Amino acid sequence: MRVLLIEDDDVIARELRLRWTRPGWSVQVCGSLREAQEALGQGSFNLIVLDLGLPDGDGLEWLSKFRRHDKLTPVLVLTARDRISDRVHGLQSGADDYLVKPFSVEELDARLEVLARRSQLARGELMHYGSLSWLGDEGCAYADGKRLDLLPREFEVLGMLIRRAPRLLPKQALIEALARRNTEVGDSTAEVYISRLRRKLAGSGTMIRTLRGFGYVLELEPVGAPDPEGPTE
Template identity: 40%
Template sequence: MRLLLVEDEAELARLVRANLTREGFAVDVAPTIDEARSATTTARYDVILLDLSMPDGDGLDLLASWRRAGDTTPVIAVTARDAIDERVQGLNSGADDYLGKPYAQSELVARIRALLRRPNGALGMRLKAGNLEYDASTSAVSVGGDSLPLPRRELTLLELLMRRVGQVVTRQTIENGLYGFDDDVDSNAMEASVSRLRKRLVSAGATVNIHTVRGVGYMLTADKPATALR
């Protein structure tokens, strides 16, 4: 899952990004409103964390413009402007949640996951393909009832494929889900992640296959026992 952090305090942004990355999110940082606008026209985000006091404008104006344009991406207003009337104004402007600074990183993560568990949110379902199951609310993967621990990027890759079983997931969609703009990604990083995930699924006895659709992307099917494809 990919998040956009709109925050102009560089050290805070670095700490929040590092914490959210450890929690399994790909995170882009926008230190200005202009960069936030640019980011949302380039990538799709599951949640946006929006500081309201930005150097080049008011975050509420940016939020209102997103909502007027029909962008329904969940937004958490994260700000030192924490008075009751300011909270009300933020929620009335289209924020889905409001978190005052300073805040605990654990609370921020909990609020993000709560948003994602709402109806139609990214964490709002249990996915199944063959004997492979993924619980989006806990990020738990199992094969035939046995737990299968996965590293963050392979877990995200598996979720992207399981949400579209039998359909091709394009390389661009996978890249958007796995990597932030600032991630250092080499040319075969995606292929390496797919290869490692295939091997783990084979070893665990998963009855699924990940097919390569050359020049387009990848597709997961659940018709027969998994094989080690290259």
């Protein structure tokens, strides 16, 4: 479980981080929206816990923008704003849950566990991006309704790309995921799977762009797009 905690209160952040690392969760604390954006650019998270009154902006405005490109990652708002109108606005802005400070840590834990279970089911059953559909429980993927002929590891890599799209999938994250089933995985192995997927996605309206030294991005293919295996920035 990877949790992104966006909270500028040092006491709350420290206590929650200590509490959540005990069961083995990986917790990254960010005290500003800028730090949160940097963290999201470096990898994905299972859950986000978001304060609203942050030093460099309003959390709800940030959440509305975040939801434009990520509709799956659960976000729990943790704030002192306790009016009914605040709660309604928070949920309408993309929050999956809303908890008012001061709060019970036991209740917070329970709410996060529920969100994590729901997210796991949603991600496992079906994901969409462009013309692509990825069905985790069935182990198959489609482009424009036509089933793609994918090997199991190609299917796994495509799922990681869709889950992150259109954000960066760090190359190291891909290598680590592949290595969980095969310890002999390196840069060349990851590149082989990406190259195979590129060929199989040809004509689907999506493309895999390489950001050399960083990773890969699944994007909608513009008209007249250049060869995705060609020069990249």
